[in-house]
Amino acid sequence: MADSVTDRFLRYVVIDTQSDAASPTQPSTMKQRDLGELLAAELRAIGVTDAHLDEHGYVYGTIPATTSKNNVPVICFTAHMDTAPDFSGTGVRPQIVKNYQGGDIQLAGDKAQVIRVSEHPVLKTLIGHDIVTTDGTTLLGADDKAGIAEIMTAAEFLIDNPDLKHGAIRILFTTDEEIGRGVDKVDFKKLGADFAYTLDGETAGTIEDETFSADAVEIDIKGVAIHPGFAYGKMENAIRIAGAIIDRLPKDQAPETTKDRDGFIHPTGISGVMEKASLSFIIRDFTEEGLKIKEALLEKITREVLAAYPGSSYAFKVREQYRNMKVVLDRHPEIVEFAVEAIRRAGMEPVRGSIRGGTDGSRLSFMGLPCPNLFAGGHAFHSPLEFVSSQDMEKAVKTVVELAKLWEERT
Structure with a gap:
């Protein structure tokens, strides 16, 4: 599973998808559709028969229910395709530090760019991991192509294992999250979900139910x-x-x-x-x-x-x-509680956190779709020092699978 999610991630990050706040269109840059078309095609290839790219650049798809229960809530897993305008996302050249053994990581394309343990102490917890970085001349795009790769990998796993019982699952990949327009054009009737989870967070094991x-x-x-x-x-x-x-x-x-x-x-x-x-x-x-x-x-x-x-x-x-999603999520505590349990089942100690920022989930929650944020594993977003662990992406895949199972079990 780690190889699969990493392979996907490496395939996605080389596609330039930076959004542009100065553009009036949705998506703000047509190059975001390049990734959307690829994702829709890959979803259809793994068996998500209704997967499609709409006129606003969003990708929708459904993993059919495998349970005989007819009252299981419909979950949506969502991530955004665009990368931040803050630093170049053109010509991304991902590098992999295999079996990381500690110490600072100097990036090959710009020797002045160093991922320092003193500035990123999470590296101390990643000994033995395979760490994906850029060459130092661009951002990586783990925000949020790690989330996309994880949802895609989980989708294939669920489709290939129909004996795992779960309700209907919706997939939504959005555009323009980085410029605050990520859910402006979402068709909620078509989406048909009861609640959602963004995979757009950082450290493995974290669930965030509060934003600025x-x-x-x-x-x-x-x-x-x-x-x-x-x-x-x-x-x-x-x-x-x-x-x-x-x-x-x-x-x-x-x-x-x-x-x-x-x-x-x-x-x-x-x-x-x-x-x-x-x-x-x-x-x-x-x-x-x-x-x-x-x-x-x-x-x-x-x-x-x-x-x-x-x-x-x-x-x-x-x-x-946007507004602090905690106001909405506190009315639906089971959404976060089940995520905490899923993280635990995936082998991690859950950590509840607050985001000094926002996600698509912030606005979705106030638009009628309660939506906390799950970790995707990336760090140092919006910078050439951005990195993500393959093993942490695998843990996110397992969390999605466990969440799908858990909602069926508890209904």
């Missing part, structure tokens, strides 16, 4: 433009105003200075000319109250900065992105 709540903020500044030679007492440079707002941000509420359950205010973009400028932010907190406090602080800073520029003005726009 998230908003985006756009600040548009209108300054006062005039020829610089005649600017004394008249010019109000929108770029300087934007810079002053950034400079006033609290240093202890940034991603690089927060951890655990602390939220943050994070500037993600700035553009402008003398007359006008725009600032983009993401706001994160585990509670909606925390979001509102941070947004109020950001607007207060903006208002105070603009007070020194009487001829200028600003617009402050907040857009909801």
